[in-house]
Amino acid sequence: MDATAVKMRGMPRTPPRAPRPTVSWTVSVGPVDDPSAVGLLRAYLVDVADRYYQLHNGRNATSEEIESALAEMRSDDLAPPDGVFLLAHLNGAEEPAGCAGLRLLDPHTAELKRVFIRPGSRGLGGGAALLAAVDAAADGLGAGRIVLDTRLDLVEARALYARHGYREVAPFGDGAYAEVWMAKELG
Template structure:
């Protein structure tokens, strides 16, 4: 008897990458443009100008997402770079999650879940016991993703104009998400 059930394979793969690579820089630019334009639309009723986007990118570098201060992950969907996340070492036991992005056309395909599973593995490999992050209240999809994957609101650990809500997750033991 043969199994007639369709075989499924995860089209997503996540691995460490050079934060300065062309693929990484392209995704980081899309990430920044996406979150900046959401902010500009919400607060100013318009898109950000190219000059505002460039100034924001320059003022928010990602070069600390490389050893020894951090690491950068690229998610590939069917071989093409489509998502990213960074980890920044805060202390011997804590890393900060940042620059989480899945290209809009692939949201809902499991890329965010696969990316966060790889983040947990990478954080443990760095010796971390806890992951923290800050985000904005208007990034509701990201906040829902974090909550589904074990992140809980915590007291503020950072300050800044875009830090409105803070999350933390203990990773001393593997955690399996519902989705």
């Protein structure tokens, strides 16, 4: 018997891990002006605005800043005929736990917007489910390419996009908060 085997005998056994709860995501097209979609878009904006204001001003966004941003943030073009709004539901729940939107920039290029999973539902595969549905929706719109812009501080989002085939590209827009531009060519 070698020394490793002897050490292993004296080591306490690691208890088996508890099984992970079964999760199931369903993603469907929904109206961007539906009350549950509007609530999800508000939660998205509060999440990203609070992160921005914490980083740059050491505070959360005020309710006035949120209301102003909601008024300026266009989402009405995430609807047919040149857009789509996707809602992700966790384990069949009635209330959506995530969303993503697409809009055509030109006949070949769709722009990804408003990707969001509620904090309590993160880490359960919702982002992957949404991005798979985004690919299918972009194909349905006739797009062969998806582009997006994001911020440097949204590291989790950037990592999610990179895991799903998005690569950094040269800037293609001048959004006030855009710091990183990414694109994905569809199959």
